[in-house]
Amino acid sequence: MKDILPEPLKRLAESCPAPLYLVGGSVRDFLLGYPLGEKADWDIASPMDEDTFVAAAESRGFSVRAVYRRTGTVKLEDGEGRGYEYTRFRSDRYLRGEHTPSEIFFTEDMTLDARRRDFCANAVYYDIAGGKFADPLGGTEDIARGFLRTVREAEKVFGEDGLRLVRLARISAETGLVPDGECLAGAKRNAALIGDISPERIFMEMKLLLLSDQKHGDAEAPLRGLRILRDTGVLAGVMPELALGDGMEQNTPYHVHDVLEHSFLCVRHAPPEIRFAALLHDVGKPFCKLRDGNFYAHAQEGARIAEDILTRLKAPKKLTEETVFLVKNHMRDFDCKMREAKVRREIVAMGGALPALLALKQADFSACKGDPSPAPTVVKWQDILAKMREEGVPFTLRELAVNGRDLQHAGIPERDTATALHELLNYCAEDGARNQRERLLKYAAATFK
Ligand code: ATP
Ligand code: MG
Numbered sequence: 408m409k410d411i412l413p414e415p416l417k418r419l420a421e422s423c424p425a426p427l428y429l430v431g432g433s434v435r436d437f438l439l440g441y442p443l444g445e446k447a448d449w450d451i452a453s454p455m456d457e458d459t460f461v462a463a464a465e466s467r468g469f470s471v472r473a474v475y476r477r478t479g480t481v482k483l484e485d486g487e488g489r490g491y492e493y494t495r496f497r498s499d500r501y502l503r504g505e506h507t508p509s510e511i512f513f514t515e516d517m518t519l520d521a522r523r524r525d526f527c528a529n530a531v532y533y534d535i536a537g538g539k540f541a542d543p544l545g546g547t548e549d550i551a552r553g554f555l556r557t558v559r560e561a562e563k564v565f566g567e568d569g570l571r572l573v574r575l576a577r578i579s580a581e582t583g584l585v586p587d588g589e590c591l592a593g594a595k596r597n598a599a600l601i602g603d604i605s606p607e608r609i610f611m612e613m614k615l616l617l618l619s620d621q622k623h624g625d626a627e628a629p630l631r632g633l634r635i636l637r638d639t640g641v642l643a644g645v646m647p648e649l650a651l652g653d654g655m656e657q658n659t660p661y662h663v664h665d666v667l668e669h670s671f672l673c674v675r676h677a678p679p680e681i682r683f684a685a686l687l688h689d690v691g692k693p694f695c696k697l698r699d700g701n702f703y704a705h706a707q708e709g710a711r712i713a714e715d716i717l718t719r720l721k722a723p724k725k726l727t728e729e730t731v732f733l734v735k736n737h738m739r740d741f742d743c744k745m746r747e748a749k750v751r752r753e754i755v756a757m758g759g760a761l762p763a764l765l766a767l768k769q770a771d772f773s774a775c776k777g778d779p780s781p782a783p784t785v786v787k788w789q790d791i792l793a794k795m796r797e798e799g800v801p802f803t804l805r806e807l808a809v810n811g812r813d814l815q816h817a818g819i820p821e822r823d824t825a826t827a828l829h830e831l832l833n834y835c836a837e838d839g840a841r842n843q844r845e846r847l848l849k850y851a852a853a854t855f856k
Contacts, residue, residue, distance in 0.1 A: 408437050409538045415485035416449065419467045420535035423460070427453045428517075428532040428541070435528050438550045439582060441623050449491045452532070454515040457481055460493055479513055496520035501567035504603035518543040525564060525571045526555045528584055555584045561593020569600030572641045573612040580619035580632025591639060598640035609645055610720040617674060617682035626675070629682070633671045645720075648712045649686070651693035657702075662775050666692045672774035673767075681763050683726060684733035685770050687713040691734075710735035732760055733767050740784050741768075750791050751836040755802055765789065798839025804828050807835070808844045809851070817848045819855045827855045 409417065412429070420427040431450035433443055453460065457479055461471050464483055469491075472482040479495030498519045499508035514520065521530035527546035534541060549556050555575065557564040565571050572594050579586055586594070601609065616636075619628035636642040643650040652666030662669060670689050677685035691709025692702050713734045717727040736757075740750065754761060765785050772782030801807045809831065811824040819827055834850055835842045841850075 408434075408533055408540075409535070411437070411443055412535065413449070413485060413487070413489055415467065415469065415487065415489070416451070416491070417535060419464060419469065419485075422467055423453065423455065423463045423536070425453050425455045425459075426534045426537060427451055427455075428534055430532045431524075431529050434531045434533050434540075435546070435550060435582065436623075437533075438531065438547060439584075445489075449489065451491055451493050451535075452496060452520065453493075454496045454513075454517075456495060456513070457493075460495070464493075478508075478511060497523060499523045499567075503566060504569045504597075504600035506568050506570045506604055506608065517541060522558050524558050525568075525574055526578065526584075526590075527558055528555055528582075529578070530558055550584065553584055555579055555586045555590055557590050557593060561589045562596060563593075565593045565597035565600065569597070569602070569604045570608055570612070572598060572601050572639065573604075573609060573616070573636070573645075576632040576635040576639070576641065577612050577616040577619060579635055580616050580628045581622040583623075583625060583628075583631070586635065591635075594635075594639040594641070598644055601641050601644040606719060606721045610722055613645070613720070614683075617686065618679055621679060630671055630675045633674065633686075637667060637671075646687075646690075646716050648694065648716060649690050651697075652689065655693055655696060657692075664774075669774055672777070673770045676773040676779075677770035678766050681733060681767050681770070683717070683722070684713075684730045684737075684763070684767055687716065687730060688734050688737045688767060688771060690716070706735055706738045729760070729763065733764055736764055737767050737771060739764070739768075740788070743783050743787055747791055748837050750788060751795060751800070752833050754788065754792055754795065755800070755832055755836040758802065761788075761792075795836070795839060799842060800839035801832060801835050801842050804832065806842075807831055807847065808842045809847045813844070813848065814851055814855075817852055819851055823855045827851050830854065 428451065429449065430452045432448050433450065437443060457474055457476060460481060461474065464471060468486045469483045472484060474481050479497055481493040483491050483493065496514050496517060498512045498514055500510040502509045517532060521543045524530045527544040528549045530544050531546040532541040540547065544558055555578065575586060575594055616632040617629050619632055620626050637650065637653060649667065649670065652670060655666040657666060664672060666689055670686055673685040673688060674682050687709065689705060689709060690712045691705035691707065694708050694712060695702050695705045710731045714727060714731045717730060739753065757764060765788060769782045769785050773779050807828065811828060814824045814827055815821055831847050831851060
């Protein structure tokens with residue numbers, strides 16, 4: 408492992424008065440055979456107190472970014488901009504469920520440090536200067552056999568810190584390690600403790616889980632994590648509106664999966680930028696089914712529910728807005744019956760949001776029956792878009808052959824110019840040849856004067 412470690416880290420380990428260990432994700436991923444790229448997350452640990460460690464790090468040219476004395480944590484950066492997180496060996500005591508320990512005891516005992524962690528696979532240590540692994544809980548064997556096992560009785564590990572429930576799903580997604588029976592059972596019994604965790608942390612873990620295929624290039628990764636969230640009951644705590652779709656049959660010729668599994672498969676087929684929309688695109692279905700006995704209004708209701716969920720999770724506003732738009736519009740022209748003129752106007756009105764909507768429609772289609780062929784609506788809209796481009800249809804006001812001042816000179820009242828310009832965009836959407844100054848002025852005059 409030594410060969411692939413950053414040089415500054417090796418030099419630091421050699422100058423420390425006690426052994427410095429790598430632990431956590433980097434060791435686990437190395438043992439799994441994954442390459443540790445430049446973006447690797449370096450978690451380091453040792454029995455040294457913070458001051459001793461900080462002095463050693465600074466003498467080796469590291470910049471210390473933050474010191475948290477209560478938990479013995481130091482965040483630092485090497486001269487080449489790589490980030491590291493140091494934690495002093497410790498043992499934690501928790502009040503039930505909360506992520507932050509109520510009491511912390513520092514220790515020299517690696518086994519105690521290992522037992523305050525979550526999974527044995529995350530508690531394998533690598534002595535950087537000595538070039539040797541230390542494995543107090545048998546995590547190496549778990550990794551070789553493909554399992555995630557808790558560092559102590561699963562009931563206790565999950566009972567102490569509800570964040571471990573989502574970490575379980577996310578880490579299993581990223582690594583392919585599968586929770587053993589006891590681990591799953593312990594997570595199930597404590598699923599309600601997710602309610603003690605801050606929405607920001609849950610959102611972060613959900614985001615990592617939805618993008619978990621990006622970590623080691625396994626396309627099935629997010630699906631694996633989502634199924635764990637469902638099977639442990641944690642999803643019902645995080646997104647109860649979505650979890651209601653579990654076992655809800657659709658009974659249509661399009662669908663072979665229940666609402667929830669279909670939503671998961673949609674994530675599986677969606678590009679990274681639209682994963683939240685893929686997960687939530689049908690979140691209105693359980694609500695509509697229970698209220699109306701059918702799914703007719705599900706896109707509209709789903710947009711409202713998706714907004715509730717993402718606001719509750721304190722997701723960034725931009726992501727929330729984009730997701731709500733996509734959920735609301737995902738059924739647009741699903742039966743391919745929309746007239747071309749209307750499609751053209753919709754394409755112009757959607758502007759930059761169109762590629763994401765078409766990607767969602769494709770993922771939704773592929774998820775229905777596992778059919779990767781192009782979705783009919785997407786083919787139709789892309790053909791129309793290509794024709795529009797060829798005709799030189801203007802997609803923005805700046806591309807119109809007239810501007811607001813031109814309209815005012817032509818006698819259109821100032822208060823109407825914004826509406827008139829948008830109407831001209833619509834007018835040109837139907838036929839790019841209409842984007843000529845004289846023609847537009849004539850049309851605007853006839854409509855708005
Ligand atoms: P990644 O590859 O995403 O960094 P990681 O396992 O290293 O995965 P980190 O959040 O970097 O995750 O945490 C580093 C280590 O700290 C973990 O491997 C684990 O041993 C321990 N740890 C992190 N969070 C918890 C937690 N909530 N409860 C117990 N131990 C934790
Ligand atoms: Mg890490």
